[in-house]
Amino acid sequence: MAKVPKPNELVFDYNPPQKWWMDTKPEFRPGTWCYPGKAKNAEVLGLPNPREWSPLDEDWKLPSNWKEIIFEGMRDCLNKYRSLRVFMDICVRCGACSDKCHFYIGSGDPKNMPVLRGELLRSVYRKDFTLAGKIMGRIAGARELNEEVVKEWFYYFFQCTECRRCSVFCPYGIDTAEITIMGRELLNLLGVNIDWVLGPAANCYLNGNHLGIQPHAFKDMIEFFVEEIEAVNGIRIEPTFNRKGAEVLFITPSGDVFADPGTYTLMGYLMLFHEIGLDYTWSTYASEGGNFGLFTNHDTMKKLNAKMYAEAERLGVKYIIGGECGHMWRVIQQYMDTMNGPADFLEVPRSPITGTVFDNAKSTKMIHIVEFTADLIRNGKLKLDPSRNDHLRVTYHDSCNPARAMGFFDEPRYVIKNVCNNFWDMPPNCIREQTFCCGSGSGLNTDEFMEMRMRGGLPRANAVKHVHDKHGVNMLSCICAIDRAVLPPLMDYWVPDVDVTGVHELVGNAIVMEGETERTTDLRGNPLEGMEDMSDEDL
Amino acid sequence: MGLEQFLAGDKPALARAWFDLILGTYPPETSALLQKDKNQFANPVGYTLSQSLSGIIDEMLGGFDHEKVLPLVDQVVRVRAIQDFSPAQAVGFVFLLKKIVRNRAEEGIREKRVSPNEVLAFESKIDQLALMAFNVYTGCREKLYELRVNEVKNRTFRLLQRASLIAEIPEQDTQLKNGKDSIT
Ligand code: SF4
Ligand code: SF4
Numbered sequence: 001m002a003k004v005p006k007p008n009e010l011v012f013d014y015n016p017p018q019k020w021w022m023d024t025k026p027e028f029r030p031g032t033w034c035y036p037g038k039a040k041n042a043e044v045l046g047l048p049n050p051r052e053w054s055p056l057d058e059d060w061k062l063p064s065n066w067k068e069i070i071f072e073g074m075r076d077c078l079n080k081y082r083s084l085r086v087f088m089d090i091c092v093r094c095g096a097c098s099d100k101c102h103f104y105i106g107s108g109d110p111k112n113m114p115v116l117r118g119e120l121l122r123s124v125y126r127k128d129f130t131l132a133g134k135i136m137g138r139i140a141g142a143r144e145l146n147e148e149v150v151k152e153w154f155y156y157f158f159q160c161t162e163c164r165r166c167s168v169f170c171p172y173g174i175d176t177a178e179i180t181i182m183g184r185e186l187l188n189l190l191g192v193n194i195d196w197v198l199g200p201a202a203n204c205y206l207n208g209n210h211l212g213i214q215p216h217a218f219k220d221m222i223e224f225f226v227e228e229i230e231a232v233n234g235i236r237i238e239p240t241f242n243r244k245g246a247e248v249l250f251i252t253p254s255g256d257v258f259a260d261p262g263t264y265t266l267m268g269y270l271m272l273f274h275e276i277g278l279d280y281t282w283s284t285y286a287s288e289g290g291n292f293g294l295f296t297n298h299d300t301m302k303k304l305n306a307k308m309y310a311e312a313e314r315l316g317v318k319y320i321i322g323g324e325c326g327h328m329w330r331v332i333q334q335y336m337d338t339m340n341g342p343a344d345f346l347e348v349p350r351s352p353i354t355g356t357v358f359d360n361a362k363s364t365k366m367i368h369i370v371e372f373t374a375d376l377i378r379n380g381k382l383k384l385d386p387s388r389n390d391h392l393r394v395t396y397h398d399s400c401n402p403a404r405a406m407g408f409f410d411e412p413r414y415v416i417k418n419v420c421n422n423f424w425d426m427p428p429n430c431i432r433e434q435t436f437c438c439g440s441g442s443g444l445n446t447d448e449f450m451e452m453r454m455r456g457g458l459p460r461a462n463a464v465k466h467v468h469d470k471h472g473v474n475m476l477s478c479i480c481a482i483d484r485a486v487l488p489p490l491m492d493y494w495v496p497d498v499d500v501t502g503v504h505e506l507v508g509n510a511i512v513m514e515g516e517t518e519r520t521t522d523l524r525g526n527p528l529e530g531m532e533d534m535s536d537e538d539l
Numbered sequence: 540m541g542l543e544q545f546l547a548g549d550k551p552a553l554a555r556a557w558f559d560l561i562l563g564t565y566p567p568e569t570s571a572l573l574q575k576d577k578n579q580f581a582n583p584v585g586y587t588l589s590q591s592l593s594g595i596i597d598e599m600l601g602g603f604d605h606e607k608v609l610p611l612v613d614q615v616v617r618v619r620a621i622q623d624f625s626p627a628q629a630v631g632f633v634f635l636l637k638k639i640v641r642n643r644a645e646e647g648i649r650e651k652r653v654s655p656n657e658v659l660a661f662e663s664k665i666d667q668l669a670l671m672a673f674n675v676y677t678g679c680r681e682k683l684y685e686l687r688v689n690e691v692k693n694r695t696f697r698l699l700q701r702a703s704l705i706a707e708i709p710e711q712d713t714q715l716k717n718g719k720d721s722i723t
Binding site: 018027029031032098099104105106107108109110113221224258259260263427429430447448450451454455458459462463466485489492493494 | 583
């Protein structure tokens with residue numbers, strides 16, 4: 001018979017223990033950590049210490065000289081990246097960043113405060129790289145590196161989406177996202193990583209995209225969307241693949257090709273390019289805009305980024321247009337130039353339709369589709385019927401990377417306002433450079449992490465709920481493929497009546513195409529306002 | 540004088556005391572944050588908590604309309620259901636109200652303004668609140684697992700559809716759907 005608990009065993013403790021942060025340990029509860037990287041994926045990427053292991057095991061099977069490896073790795077990073085040395089030294093623990101992290105706001109776990117996340121690494125740095133720490137130890141905020149520290153790093157560096165919101169509030173400009181990036185880089189030296197990052201990175205390295213989709217399947221999928229567009233407005237689009245001599249190479253995250261609702265955004269791209277007669281091609285080899293190398297280590301990021309440019313060179317295009325992706329733009333904007341650039345074999349992007357030269361991409365030769373479209377609209381080159389989005393009441397989530405890494409605030413709003421009649425922004429402290437993360441970025445968008453994702457996404461969802469209650473908003477737009485994948489479950493949990501879309505899906509709905517038949521539905525097959533009966537009859 | 544009336548004398552203090560006890564279920568740094576910032580967007584958990592608790596208190600001392608109470612309980616439990624709490628801790632905040640009401644009622648009983656039976660009756664209302672919280676909690680956890688399943692399905696759905704590995708019943712097949720053509 002099952003043991004019946006005594007009454008006193010049923011009493012639960014309301015109050016958590018009050019201990020100093022160095023004396024608490026993470027508890028690996030399901031939902032708060034991601035599955036570890038598989039050996040086969042680590043092998044493909046040439047990462048150290050490939051093995052099967054679990055964070056729940058006592059023994060993480062670290063290499064025998066793991067401490068040495070970490071210290072060596074730290075020394076290397078400190079020498080290579082001056083920013084890291086500065087971030088390690090200048091934090092005055094003022095706390096301005098502490099309540100700015102969505103994971104802290106949502107979880108209430110103090111080690112999700114950016115300042116403490118940084119301390120996880122800083123404490124070890126102090127102990128071994130500063131005199132004060134060597135002599136005074138704990139009093140100077142220094143601590144010994146041991147396996148518990150590594151476990152704690154794994155737990156908390158994979159509870160940071162590298163969104164950089166905290167850095168906006170730090171008076172010294174300390175970027176905790178960069179600290180996390182270094183933390184993950186060090187962990188990778190020991191073979192401590194997560195499979196949701198390693199798997200996509202390995203697939204991308206071998207097959208060109210995160211899911212490991214072969215070229216023929218990739219082409220097939222896009223042709224499938226061609227049929228879907230034809231069903232909506234009778235227009236037959238003929239995209240080309242791996243076509244040498246095209247003017248533009250278009251690269252978007254593979255999520256747009258394989259997962260709803262990104263697929264509708266992809267239809268928007270196809271429709272737009274067809275309508276303006278852009279001379280462009282898709283590549284079935286550079287079939288991924290995302291770069292999970294950014295979440296692994298610098299080497300992997302560089303490798304995956306190089307592939308896009310190698311393909312542009314092979315095809316002989318003039319420049320690249322990139323789709324609605326988040327971290328792809330962080331890589332392009334902030335790292336590409338010193339990593340694989342400058343891309344001198346390409347030309348400075350110039351819109352063939354408007355003649356606008358995109359000097360901002362002078363060196364990377366890659367422009368964002370939203371700036372490209374905004375320029376088309378501004379020059380009156382698109383015929384738009386925003387009333388086709390009248391069944392939608394839209395708000396906009398500034399995806400972290402385009403927002404904070406590119407300062408990309410106005411272009412998306414400009415496009416949305418031209419293709420929709422009903423738009424409301426969320427309150428000022430939740431948008432633009434202060435935007436709240438979706439809670440699932442930087443490779444944490446895996447299903448086993450769902451509970452933590454709901455915590456991290458709480459502040460964003462809370463702001464959406466506000467505009468939903470106040471203005472009846474029913475559509476959350478964004479320009480990131482991870483957002484499009486993770487915001488639907490987030491909404492489902494917190495604000496169930498709100499759906500998610502990419503900006504170019506809205507463009508696809510509104511664009512009036514030469515020779516099209518009258519539309520009765522939007523790209524999803526939902527009836528347009530006033531067409532509810534028509535589409536029923538169509539069935 | 541009824542207990543409700545007696546307690547209604549200082550409604551805000553009642554809500555505040557409950558709020559404070561709930562704050563104690565968070566680590567000290569966090570409870571400081573939850574009460575410090577009054578901005579609805581910078582401090583969504585603290586804000587939601589304090590708004591919902593005073594709403595619940597209003598209802599407890601007023602009509603106790605279930606339709607009004609449920610969304611308020613939902614707001615609190617939906618947050619606690621995904622935070623680092625055991626199920627008991629997540630819904631147990633409701634019982635903290637008993638502690639407060641007993642403390643306050645004591646004086647009323649002494650002064651014979653409140654009868655002990657009224658306290659018992661009020662505690663039954665708190666029990667109902669707890670059951671509501673339990674329902675919401677279970678719903679939230681089920682939702683969490685449903686989200687996981689849906690995500691895994693959606694990840695490959697388009698691909699399977701394209702590869703014709705899924706034999707979908709087309710919408711037009713209403714006959715079949717309505718069971719008119721049943722196999723007999
Ligand atoms: S705001 Fe900057 S200086 Fe202040 S605690 Fe945070 S990281 Fe340190
Ligand atoms: S980068 Fe984002 S997730 Fe990471 S600590 Fe800062 S606010 Fe939190």
